[in-house]
C-alpha cells in the first residue's frame with residue numbers, strides 16, 4: 040500500500056500518537072488526511088489536513104464521516120482511552136468506556152468505511168494495538184478482560200477473517216502494536232518515576 044498520493048483518515052488525530060500519524064502521513068506524501076477528532080477545532084491546521092468530527096463511539100457520526108470522507112483509502116484506527124483501573128473494584132463505567140472506544144469504535148469505523156475502501160479500489164485499515172495485548176499489570180488490570188485496545192487484537196483477527204463480509208475483501212487489515220510512547224494515555228496508565 041503506497042502512502043504517497045493516498046487519502047487517509049486518522050481517528051483521535053488531534054493529539055498524542057494520532058497527531059504524529061498525521062504529521063508522518065503528510066511527510067510521506069499522502070494527498071489528503073482526514074483528521075478525525077471529537078472536537079475538530081482541536082486539530083492543528085496544516086496543508087492537506089481536513090479536520091472531521093469523529094467520535095468513534097457514535098455510530099451515526101462514524102457513518103456521517105464515511106459519507107464525508109468518501110475518497111479515503113487508508114484508515115488508521117488510533118483513538119483510544121485508558122483508565123488506570125484495577126479489575127476488582129474498578130469503576131465499571133470506565134471499563135465499559137474502554138470497550139466502547141477501543142474495541143467497538145474500530146469495529147464501527149471498519150464497518151462504515153469498508154464499502155468506501157471497496158469503492159475506491161481497495162485500501163488498508165491499520166489498527167493501533169498495544170504491547171498490553173500480551174500481558175497485564177497492576178494499574179492496568181482491565182486489560183485482562185481480554186483487554187481493550189489491547190482487546191482489539193482478537194478483534195483485529197476477526198476483521199481479518201476469511202468469512203468477513205464481501206465488501207471487506209477490498210481491505211487489507213494491518214496491525215500496529217507500539218510498545219511505549221510518552222503521551223497522556225500512557226502516563227495516565229502507568230506511573231512514571233522521574
Ligand SMILES: NC(=O)c1ccc[n+]([C@@H]2O[C@H](COP(=O)([O-])OP(=O)(O)OC[C@H]3O[C@@H](n4cnc5c(N)ncnc54)[C@H](OP(=O)(O)O)[C@@H]3O)[C@@H](O)[C@H]2O)c1
Nearest residue numbers: 051055056077094095117118119167169219220222224225
Ligand atoms: N502511548 C503509548 O505508549 C501507547 C502504547 C501502546 C499503544 N498505544 C495506542 O496508540 C494509540 C494512541 O494512543 P496515545 O498514547 O496517543 O493516546 P492519547 O495521547 O491519550 O490520545 C488519545 C486520542 O484518542 C482520542 N479519543 C479518545 N476517545 C475518543 C473517541 N470516543 N472518539 C474519537 N477519539 C477519541 C483522544 O481525543 P480527545 O482529545 O478528544 O480526548 C485523543 O486524540 C491508542 O490506540 C493506544 O492504545 C499507545
